[in-house]
Amino acid sequence: MILRHSSLLLLLLSNTTAFAPPGGGGTTFTTSHIPSHKSSTRDMVAASAAADMDMSNRIETTSTDDNNSDTATKVGVLLLNLGGPETGDDVEGFLYNLFADPDIIRLPAPLSPLQSILAYGISKSRSPKSRAAYESIGGGSPILKYSNAQARLIEETLHRKYDLKAKCYVGMRYWHPFTEDALEEIVKDEINALVIVPLYPQFSISTSGSSLRVLQEEFVSKSSKYKFEHTVVASWFDRPGYVSCMAKLINRELDALNV
Numbered sequence: 001m002i003l004r005h006s007s008l009l010l011l012l013l014s015n016t017t018a019f020a021p022p023g024g025g026g027t028t029f030t031t032s033h034i035p036s037h038k039s040s041t042r043d044m045v046a047a048s049a050a051a052d053m054d055m056s057n058r059i060e061t062t063s064t065d066d067n068n069s070d071t072a073t074k075v076g077v078l079l080l081n082l083g084g085p086e087t088g089d090d091v092e093g094f095l096y097n098l099f100a101d102p103d104i105i106r107l108p109a110p111l112s113p114l115q116s117i118l119a120y121g122i123s124k125s126r127s128p129k130s131r132a133a134y135e136s137i138g139g140g141s142p143i144l145k146y147s148n149a150q151a152r153l154i155e156e157t158l159h160r161k162y163d164l165k166a167k168c169y170v171g172m173r174y175w176h177p178f179t180e181d182a183l184e185e186i187v188k189d190e191i192n193a194l195v196i197v198p199l200y201p202q203f204s205i206s207t208s209g210s211s212l213r214v215l216q217e218e219f220v221s222k223s224s225k226y227k228f229e230h231t232v233v234a235s236w237f238d239r240p241g242y243v244s245c246m247a248k249l250i251n252r253e254l255d256a257l258n259v
Contacts, residue, residue, distance in 0.1 A: 075166040076191035076228070078182055079151055080198040080211040083172030084141025090175065091131045095123035097174040103210035144172070147199065167191070173211050183218060187225060194230040201237035208234060 085094040099105055100119035107115055134140055151168035158164040167189060171182030186194060196215065198208035212232065219226055236242055 073193050074189065074191050075164065076186050076189070076194045077151075077154060077166055077168045078186065078194055078196045079147060079154075079168060079170050080179065080196065080208070080215075081143060081147050081170065081172055082207070083175035083178075084143040085134060085175060086140040086144065088131045088134060088139060090140065091134060092123050092127040094175045095127055095130060096120060099123060101174070101210055103206050103213065144170070144175075144177075147172075150199070166195075171211070173214065179211060179214050180218060183215075183226070186228070192228045194228045196230055196232045197236075198234070201235065201242060203235040 083094070083097075085091045096119050098119075099122045100116055102112070102115060105115070105118065107118070147170045151170055155166060155168050158166050169182040169185055170177060171179035173179065196212075198211055200207040203209065212234075
C-alpha cells in the first residue's frame with residue numbers, strides 16, 4: 001500500500017529512533033522529538049501546538065509502494081493522557097483502574113494475582129477523601145476538557161498554518177475515553193498515518209510508559225486491525241516551545257509576587 005505522507009508526518013519521521021515500551025513484546029515504536037505541549041492556559045496551548053515547527057523546505061511526498069500511488073494520506077494525532085473522574089460517582093472506578101495498573105503498583109511476581117484485590121481495597125478506602133477533593137474543584141477532573149481543547153487547537157493550528165487537515169484524538173489511561181476507544185475511532189475514520197503523543201513532557205514508566213504499553217498490547221494482539229503507519233513522540237521536555245511556555249508562566253507568577 002502506498003502512503004503519501006503529509007509534511008507534518010515527514011517532519012515527525014525525520015531523525016527518528018527506535019523506542020520499545022516497557023515490558024518487551026513484539027512492537028517497536030518509532031519516536032521523534034517534535035513539539036507538543038501541555039500548559040495551563042488556552043492561549044499557551046494554542047501557541048505551543050505550533051511552536052518550533054518549521055515546515056519550510058519540508059513539503060514533499062513519499063511512498064512505500066510505487067504500484068498504488070492514488071491512496072490518500074489521512075493523518076491522525078493521538079494524544080495520550082491520564083484521565084480522571086468526571087463526576088463523584090466515577091471516583092472509585094477511576095481509582096481502581098489506577099491502582100490495578102502494575103506500572104503504578106508493581107508487586108513481586110508471586111503476588112501479582114493479588115493486584116486486583118489490592119486495587120479494590122485501596123479504591124474503596126481512598127474514594128471518600130478523593131471524592132471530597134474533586135467536589136472542591138467542581139465535582140470532577142477537568143483533564144478531559146483541557147485535553148479536548150488541546151486537540152481542537154492543534155487541529156486548527158495545523159490547518160491554519162500548514163494547510164494540514166489532521167484529526168486529533170484523545171485516549172485516556174484510567175477513565176473514559178480510554179485509549180482503546182480512541183483507537184476504535186481512528187480505525188473508523190480510516191486514518192493511515194498516526195502520530196502518538198503522550199501529554200507528559202518527560203518519559204516515565206508510570207505515565208507515558210503505561211499508556212504506550214497499552215498501545216503495544218493492542219497493536220500486537222490485533223495486528224490485523226491496525227493498518228496505519230505510526231510514530232511516537234516519547235518525550236518533549238527539552239523542546240524550545242515547551243521550555244519557552246514554562247518560562248513565561250513562571251515569570252508571570254513571579255511578577256505577580258512583586259519579587
